Amino acid sequence: MTIYNFSAGPAVLPKAVLEKAQSELLDYKGSGMSVMELSHRSSWFEAIIQDAEQLLRELMAIPDHYQVLFLQGGASLQFTMVPMNLAQGKKALYVNTGSWSKKAISGAKALGVEVEVIASSEDKQFTYIPELPETIDQEAAYVHITTNNTIEGTAFAKIPDCGAVPIVADMSSNILANDYKVEDFGLIYAGAQKNIGPAGLTVVIVREDLLGQTEIAAPMLDYKLQADNHSLYNTPPTFAIYIAKLVFEWVKEQGGVAGITEQDRVKAGRLYQAIEESGLFQSPVEKDSRSLTNVPFITGDAELDKQFNAEALAAGFENLKGHRSVGGMRASLYNAFPIEGVDALIAFMKKFEQDNGGK
Amino acid sequence: MTIYNFSAGPAVLPKAVLEKAQSELLDYKGSGMSVMELSHRSSWFEAIIQDAEQLLRELMAIPDHYQVLFLQGGASLQFTMVPMNLAQGKKALYVNTGSWSKKAISGAKALGVEVEVIASSEDKQFTYIPELPETIDQEAAYVHITTNNTIEGTAFAKIPDCGAVPIVADMSSNILANDYKVEDFGLIYAGAQKNIGPAGLTVVIVREDLLGQTEIAAPMLDYKLQADNHSLYNTPPTFAIYIAKLVFEWVKEQGGVAGITEQDRVKAGRLYQAIEESGLFQSPVEKDSRSLTNVPFITGDAELDKQFNAEALAAGFENLKGHRSVGGMRASLYNAFPIEGVDALIAFMKKFEQDNGGK
Numbered sequence: 001m002t003i004y005n006f007s008a009g010p011a012v013l014p015k016a017v018l019e020k021a022q023s024e025l026l027d028y029k030g031s032g033m034s035v036m037e038l039s040h041r042s043s044w045f046e047a048i049i050q051d052a053e054q055l056l057r058e059l060m061a062i063p064d065h066y067q068v069l070f071l072q073g074g075a076s077l078q079f080t081m082v083p084m085n086l087a088q089g090k091k092a093l094y095v096n097t098g099s100w101s102k103k104a105i106s107g108a109k110a111l112g113v114e115v116e117v118i119a120s121s122e123d124k125q126f127t128y129i130p131e132l133p134e135t136i137d138q139e140a141a142y143v144h145i146t147t148n149n150t151i152e153g154t155a156f157a158k159i160p161d162c163g164a165v166p167i168v169a170d171m172s173s174n175i176l177a178n179d180y181k182v183e184d185f186g187l188i189y190a191g192a193q194k195n196i197g198p199a200g201l202t203v204v205i206v207r208e209d210l211l212g213q214t215e216i217a218a219p220m221l222d223y224k225l226q227a228d229n230h231s232l233y234n235t236p237p238t239f240a241i242y243i244a245k246l247v248f249e250w251v252k253e254q255g256g257v258a259g260i261t262e263q264d265r266v267k268a269g270r271l272y273q274a275i276e277e278s279g280l281f282q283s284p285v286e287k288d289s290r291s292l293t294n295v296p297f298i299t300g301d302a303e304l305d306k307q308f309n310a311e312a313l314a315a316g317f318e319n320l321k322g323h324r325s326v327g328g329m330r331a332s333l334y335n336a337f338p339i340e341g342v343d344a345l346i347a348f349m350k351k352f353e354q355d356n357g358g359k
Numbered sequence: 360m361t362i363y364n365f366s367a368g369p370a371v372l373p374k375a376v377l378e379k380a381q382s383e384l385l386d387y388k389g390s391g392m393s394v395m396e397l398s399h400r401s402s403w404f405e406a407i408i409q410d411a412e413q414l415l416r417e418l419m420a421i422p423d424h425y426q427v428l429f430l431q432g433g434a435s436l437q438f439t440m441v442p443m444n445l446a447q448g449k450k451a452l453y454v455n456t457g458s459w460s461k462k463a464i465s466g467a468k469a470l471g472v473e474v475e476v477i478a479s480s481e482d483k484q485f486t487y488i489p490e491l492p493e494t495i496d497q498e499a500a501y502v503h504i505t506t507n508n509t510i511e512g513t514a515f516a517k518i519p520d521c522g523a524v525p526i527v528a529d530m531s532s533n534i535l536a537n538d539y540k541v542e543d544f545g546l547i548y549a550g551a552q553k554n555i556g557p558a559g560l561t562v563v564i565v566r567e568d569l570l571g572q573t574e575i576a577a578p579m580l581d582y583k584l585q586a587d588n589h590s591l592y593n594t595p596p597t598f599a600i601y602i603a604k605l606v607f608e609w610v611k612e613q614g615g616v617a618g619i620t621e622q623d624r625v626k627a628g629r630l631y632q633a634i635e636e637s638g639l640f641q642s643p644v645e646k647d648s649r650s651l652t653n654v655p656f657i658t659g660d661a662e663l664d665k666q667f668n669a670e671a672l673a674a675g676f677e678n679l680k681g682h683r684s685v686g687g688m689r690a691s692l693y694n695a696f697p698i699e700g701v702d703a704l705i706a707f708m709k710k711f712e713q714d715n716g717g718k
Binding site for chain 1: 443558597
């Protein structure tokens with residue numbers, strides 16, 4: 001049975017990347033050592049982390065005045081690091097578009113930072129991306145947005161204009177799968193375990209003028225210290241960085257971010273169309289706000305959703321169940337997810353609809 | 360050419376572990392998915408993390424009233440988390456036995472915690488483990504020690520008695536390679552990349568009564584929150600935890616910690632004896648304070664050290680160069696380091712001594 005893994009993260013990786021990692025797992029390029037056994041101060045590993053950074057810079061067209069950091073702790077640690085580094089003594093503005101935005105907001109509040117939620121889609125269960133107010137307080141430290149909402153299946157189609165106030169973005173679930181411009185952000189962060197690599201690595205891209213604004217009481221949480229040490233202040237998650245490097249190489253082979261995003265559009269487009277044409281399944285998300293990478297759908301009947309999930313799982317469709325906070329189904333279609341899996345899911349949905357009194 | 364990897368960390372892993380990981384890298388137990396692709400909420404991964412914890416509990420005889428946490432950020436993040444969680448409003452006592460102790464001390468000071476260094480071996484370049492004062496302030500939050508000093512090559516032969524004051528230990532470089540008792544500690548932490556697994560995983564073992572003493576302004580840094588969520592508050596470093604599980608299984612096969620420590624004693628014993636018998640090489644460390652896992656040695660001539668390091672590297676002895684802060688040579692002999700590598704090094708040292716005017 002072919003397994004299709006719709007996990008929201010940790011998620012499917014390119015098969016070519018896994019095969020490459022497998023082939024050199026005991027002996028990296030004739031070194032006689034596994035990548036996991038390489039000293040982080042060795043020239044072997046230095047080449048890996050430098051290549052990873054260079055490839056990401058190329059893929060995302062990251063300007064020179066942005067630093068690229070390879071950190072740990074996931075987006076959840078960024079919910080603390082962002083306000084700790086950027087908002088001390090200033091107000092931080094947040095856009096509330098779902099579960100992860102709420103965690104970002106509570107992370108800032110826990111630090112005692114003054115938080116203002118300037119837009120929210122909570123009134124309609126986060127089924128759309130709200131407009132930002134026309135006027136943004138230009139004294140604010142930043143405007144925080146979640147570019148793609150993994151659980152709710154919404155995404156910013158375009159990045160708002162906030163004047164001189166830097167936009168800070170949690171891009172965990174659509175990094176390398178969008179046409180945003182890095183220059184439109186002050187800081188971007190992303191947990192690796194969706195479109196980049198294994199869990200345990202967090203990528204931060206930060207504009208240099210935002211670094212070193214304030215003294216940080218915890219060295220590991222200090223962007224400037226991490227930047228000054230090129231992510232080698234202490235031992236970084238070396239193997240995860242190596243896998244990320246292989247993924248970046250793979251994305252490049254797919255025609256870069258433009259090429260892979262085009263594939264993502266085709267994949268998501270087919271599934272959204274099937275949902276539109278279905279008499280049974282529907283999307284809970286407003287059309288203009290739909291995510292390319294996380295596609296939730298429902299029948300409107302919780303029992304039928306449960307039945308669908310059980311039958312889908314038995315047929316090899318893994319991790320299709322929606323997040324426990326929203327129910328239903330969710331197909332996460334990250335870059336490495338194969339289009340054959342989308343077609344197989346659509347065929348399965350049609351069959352299920354027929355079997356359950358559909359058209 | 361056979362490669363022997365003396366890296367101080369990330370370090371050599373058991374070959375059997377790497378082979379196992381390689382064999383199931385694309386398909387974990389017939390799941391059709393790599394471990395890197397498993398959702399951290401899946402039953403597949405739940406079994407991995409539970410097995411890892413259970414194995415570690417068994418290996419270290421961890422009592423039930425201790426929690427085992429799988430975190431991120433390395434020992435360096437623990438330098439902040441320990442005082443943040445345990446020392447707020449109280450004085451913290453530190454024993455200064457080298458570079459890493461100093462970092463732990465400065466981590467506590469950076470948070471504004473009152474720190475007292477109650478013993479130090481800085482007077483003799485950290486070449487010995489100092490005695491603790493007979494009287495320990497019983498109002499102190501904890502006494503922090505570094506059980507094994509990776510750079511200086513010293514280790515606590517036995518754990519001091521501090522009365523009711525909990526001992527907090529950075530055990531990064533000799534966890535699973537000692538005969539300490541977990542009950543003698545309030546908290547143990549260890550970066551995985553020496554004796555446990557790949558970089559990017561930190562193991563914390565903490566006595567339950569030490570949890571939840573104070574409100575923590577950063578959720579990811581809150582031991583209690585992490586314990587309440589069984590290390591699944593957010594996505595943990597799943598692949599690193601899987602490798603750790605394989606390493607724990609391997610240690611068990613080696614006769615557990617007692618069995619592997621016996622092997623470690625033989626390996627280190629042979630090298631120390633060769634150093635003692637040499638007319639060229641010497642150990643900078645006092646006999647009673649010598650580490651089993653990190654064995655520094657010098658010729659007393661910086662140029663000759665350099666020559667030795669260059670020739671050793673050319674002969675396949677990787678990462679023998681001492682830390683840049685102390686120079687000389689250092690053989691890190693963690694659990695997975697093969698005894699054949701020790702014998703090969705000793706033979707190489709004898710040959711070098713003969714070639715360079717030795718006996």
